[in-house]
Amino acid sequence: MTDGILSSHDITRVILQLVLNEGVEDCTTNWKTVRCPHSHNTRRRRFAILRSTCKLWKDLMDGLTDWLTDYDLYLAATKHKMRSVRYLLSRGKLDPTTYDNYLIGQAVYCNDYQMVKFLLADPRVDPSAWNNLAIRNATMHSGNQMVRLLMADPRVDPSAKDNEAIINAASRGNCDLVMHLLDDPRVDPSARDNKAIVNAASGGHCDLARLLLMYPLVDPSTEDNEAIISASFSGKHEMVRLLLSDPRVDPSAQDQKAIKEASLRGHDKTVQLLLADPRVDPSAQDQAAVKGASSRGHVRTMLLLLADPQLEVLDETFGP
CATH class of the missing domain: 1.25.40.20 (Ankyrin repeat-containing domain)
Structure with a gap:
């Protein structure tokens, strides 16, 4: 908007926002207990389609991300969508340590080495959470490379839970x-x-x-x-x-x-x-x-x- 006059850019943004949120319920519940409404899935699909349409729309949609929740981050991580995880964390407000660092534990369980490596680069993520669940999961479900990655972090204790790892x-x-x-x-x-x-x-x-x-x-x-x-x-x-x-x-x-x-x-x-x-x-x-x-x-x-x-x-x- 310039001098109180709406530009075509502003109008396009308003239209995109209306399309994005049409028929979507508010997602105000705790993702750990009640997940998001089904209509939130519709909004995810719309967001992906609109954002991929052209460069202008991509830039505009990147400014319409206040509806994203930690559950979106959870879905991206558990589905091994690295690009989506990177994007979501770049939004600023989402927390990779939600539910006591559940994401890294799940990534280890799924043997997603690149995801774990990426999450460990975030200083907020604690691989020793849940009594060192990550290293315990790694020794049961993952390979040697994953275990070495985790043990390189001084916070990880491989003797946790009475030496469950070995x-x-x-x-x-x-x-x-x-x-x-x-x-x-x-x-x-x-x-x-x-x-x-x-x-x-x-x-x-x-x-x-x-x-x-x-x-x-x-x-x-x-x-x-x-x-x-x-x-x-x-x-x-x-x-x-x-x-x-x-x-x-x-x-x-x-x-x-x-x-x-x-x-x-x-x-x-x-x-x-x-x-x-x-x-x-x-x-x-x-x-x-x-x-x-x-x-x-x-x-x-x-x-x-x-x-x-x-x-x-x-x-x-x-x-x-």
Whole structure:
């Protein structure tokens, strides 16, 4: 407007504003609880179309952004629309830390490295929010690059929530990731009653188990030898072999549970390894191992068990 006279530029702006807001309800609710009205989606589409029409309209629409909310930022981030996130944050009033830094946690969960890197460049964003949810999500859902990016920030504590990060990494069998976490002196590989080695054993991740066993605090016999029982259950015979080489491990624990679980599932190689240990007794609990193998029709497993001298008592059972 010049000297009280509306210019064509002013008229165009008014028309665009009317078109943009026609039939749209006000969005005054908290985005975390009630989202925005459905008509707000219509306005988003209109805004994108009008802004892309020509250079003049683009400049005019950039001045009509007071209706944008943190929920728009949330939608852009969760849909991995980097250009939209950049644009929205350039508007000034939107906050990337809304809902206690939910955006960066979600970006990590979705393994969106570029989005996380961009958000971390904003000094308002705190990657340690929600008890270091970002690093905990990264070790479960993302790759090594994401974890390295987060750990480069001094606010991030990889030992948070009783060392959940290394336990997550161990369950995935990610040896490189575990090594990187162990570079931080705050990380304890024996946390939660040695949950990391138990997870590694259950998944048959031998290289990872060897790495963990290098740390004196790690005890593979924890939880009444749950590691070798889990490995036997899963038929991870190489893991069973590795665990048997540790004098702390007792394969007869929990009433010979390892041999019973391996026999029930027909894991022949595991059964063979266990039978080679003098502490293992396949006749325990009224020949439960043999009965388990028989119930599933595991003939080879039965033959291995019946060849063990501790089962000679069966000769009397099937006598004349």
